[in-house]
Amino acid sequence: MNNDIVIRVENLNKIYKMYRSPSERFKELLHPFKKKYHQEFQALKDINLDIPKGTIFGIIGQNGSGKSTLLQIITGIIRPTSGTVKVKGRISALLELGAGFHREFTGRENVFLQGTLMRMKRDEMEKHFDEIVDFADIGDFIDQPVKTYSSGMYARLAFATAINVNPEILIIDEILSVGDGMFQNRCHRKIEEFQSSGKTIIFVSHSLSVVTKICNRAILLDRGNILETGNPQDLVNTYKELMKEREKQFLKKY
Amino acid sequence: MTGEIPHGIRKIEAFSIFIEFMKNLYKDRHMITTMAIRELEVRYIGSLFGIFWAVINPLSQVAIYGIVFGVFLKIKPDPVFGTDSFILYLLCGLIPWQFFSQAATSSTNVIISNRNLIKKAVGFPSEVLPIITIISYIINHLIALVLLLIILILFNITLTPYMLFIFLYLFLMTVFTIGLSWIYASINVYMRDVRQLIGVLMLGWFFFTPIFYSASMIPPKLIPLLRLNPMYDVVEGYRYVLLAGKFPPIENLVCLILVSFITFGVGGIIFRRLKPGFAEVL
Numbered sequence: 001m002n003n004d005i006v007i008r009v010e011n012l013n014k015i016y017k018m019y020r021s022p023s024e025r026f027k028e029l030l031h032p033f034k035k036k037y038h039q040e041f042q043a044l045k046d047i048n049l050d051i052p053k054g055t056i057f058g059i060i061g062q063n064g065s066g067k068s069t070l071l072q073i074i075t076g077i078i079r080p081t082s083g084t085v086k087v088k089g090r091i092s093a094l095l096e097l098g099a100g101f102h103r104e105f106t107g108r109e110n111v112f113l114q115g116t117l118m119r120m121k122r123d124e125m126e127k128h129f130d131e132i133v134d135f136a137d138i139g140d141f142i143d144q145p146v147k148t149y150s151s152g153m154y155a156r157l158a159f160a161t162a163i164n165v166n167p168e169i170l171i172i173d174e175i176l177s178v179g180d181g182m183f184q185n186r187c188h189r190k191i192e193e194f195q196s197s198g199k200t201i202i203f204v205s206h207s208l209s210v211v212t213k214i215c216n217r218a219i220l221l222d223r224g225n226i227l228e229t230g231n232p233q234d235l236v237n238t239y240k241e242l243m244k245e246r247e248k249q250f251l252k253k254y
Numbered sequence: 255m256t257g258e259i260p261h262g263i264r265k266i267e268a269f270s271i272f273i274e275f276m277k278n279l280y281k282d283r284h285m286i287t288t289m290a291i292r293e294l295e296v297r298y299i300g301s302l303f304g305i306f307w308a309v310i311n312p313l314s315q316v317a318i319y320g321i322v323f324g325v326f327l328k329i330k331p332d333p334v335f336g337t338d339s340f341i342l343y344l345l346c347g348l349i350p351w352q353f354f355s356q357a358a359t360s361s362t363n364v365i366i367s368n369r370n371l372i373k374k375a376v377g378f379p380s381e382v383l384p385i386i387t388i389i390s391y392i393i394n395h396l397i398a399l400v401l402l403l404i405i406l407i408l409f410n411i412t413l414t415p416y417m418l419f420i421f422l423y424l425f426l427m428t429v430f431t432i433g434l435s436w437i438y439a440s441i442n443v444y445m446r447d448v449r450q451l452i453g454v455l456m457l458g459w460f461f462f463t464p465i466f467y468s469a470s471m472i473p474p475k476l477i478p479l480l481r482l483n484p485m486y487d488v489v490e491g492y493r494y495v496l497l498a499g500k501f502p503p504i505e506n507l508v509c510l511i512l513v514s515f516i517t518f519g520v521g522g523i524i525f526r527r528l529k530p531g532f533a534e535v536l
Contacts, residue, residue, distance in 0.1 A: 022445055077373060077376065078533050079531070091376050093374075101370070102370070104292065109288060116282060116285040122284060
């Protein structure tokens with residue numbers, strides 16, 4: 001893989017199999033003639049994508065267009081049905097308003113847990129710890145279980161941790177929408193800092209203004225397909241047009 | 255799955271899985287110990303007696319079984335262990351059994367209850383989750399062992415260096431339990447019946463291990479078959495080294511080591527096979 005590309009997705013397809021019950025899944029496994037007992041939903045169709053190093057890469061699309069599935073496959077949490085994903089470097093991800101925090105653990109314990117997952121040594125993590133706590137601005141709650149946090153606090157700590165564990169690639173899926181304006185600005189500044197040190201960011205959001213503001217490249221996903229790739233502003237315009245069309249058709253029914 | 259996998263190859267694969275596994279375990283030791291201690295805290299945090307349940311539990315079971323089987327049914331301990339006391343015989347069998355049954359049962363649900371970590375944390379080593387539960391029960395078990403030691407002293411049992419072999423048995427029992435919990439926990443994600451099945455399984459298993467009865471009451475032809483039950487060997491081993499102050503027959507350790515490591519290997523393979531699908535099914 002070319003030095004410049006950190007993520008390469010080739011011919012990626014993801015079909016979800018939906019079973020009405022667990023027993024249907026087993027009937028299928030055991031059936032001698034391979035009879036199907038599931039419904040199929042194709043979440044991603046033949047996705048091809050190259051993300052160069054140092055980009056802030058945006059992904060926009062309606063709910064259900066396949067954005068989260070694509071991210072889950074890139075991070076390795078879910079397997080593709082076919083196709084390949086090649087990733088160069090460690091990924092830190094904030095997926096769908098979660099961060100892989102363990103609810104019973106305190107903020108402090110979770111920060112160190114993330115450090116272990118990123119294969120950081122404990123003393124390295126301790127150096128970063130103060131930075132993380134400062135950025136998150138949650139005060140003494142750092143020693144309270146994460147389940148007691150408000151969604152804003154959770155988001156702040158998650159973001160602070162993810163960006164500070166020094167990944168090569170940072171993935172942000174909708175988590176910033178939980179924060180207030182001040183938080184969003186702080187995050188944007190941090191994202192730009194992060195990018196200028198040569199790191200890559202994948203940014204998924206419904207907030208089109210933010211995408212045009214901070215991303216330098218983007219794709220528009222719709223119903224599992226990439227409709228368009230390129231300049232965020234162009235994409236956003238296409239997306240808005242698409243939404244207008246869809247809404248017209250929806251209203252026609254009534 | 256095609257054909258029979260030769261016994262020798264199974265053993266080699268089990269061993270290399272084991273080495274790789276120990277390396278990863280060492281790397282993640284901080285996370286594992288923190289999570290294990292946290293699990294203990296969560297387990298006892300609302301309770302009045304807290305960690306003392308680790309002691310109250312075996313004691314109360316011994317009282318119940320002791321009365322029913324020792325006094326009502328007048329079961330005598332196997333004389334090979336050199337003691338007349340049914341209570342001691344029972345205790346030495348019950349305490350390792352409790353570790354095994356609690357650890358195996360609790361770890362069945364461990365993947366499901368940690369769905370957040372599986373679905374969101376990039377690269378989370380889910381195979382470590384049952385281990386964390388098992389470690390927390392090892393700590394429970396060590397406390398119970400202290401209790402056992404005190405009782406042995408009170409009953410005037412001589413302390414011998416053979417008693418240190420307890421830790422060998424604990425180690426092998428742990429290896430077996432980890433392998434078993436990998437099998438249950440991973441299948442349970444797809445088929446929740448496993449959780450119910452475990453309850454039934456443990457009940458039967460308890461009766462097929464000579465805990466409240468003596469192995470001398472079993473027809474001798476059946477004993478080699480029963481030796482395949484690793485808990486038979488563990489319980490016998492505990493009794494030999496603690497009560498009789500000597501080493502058990504060699505078949506005991508051979509069977510135990512074989513069954514433990516094979517289970518560990520098979521469990522590891524099954525878990526690895528099923529792991530990639532967890533995030534989708536949960």
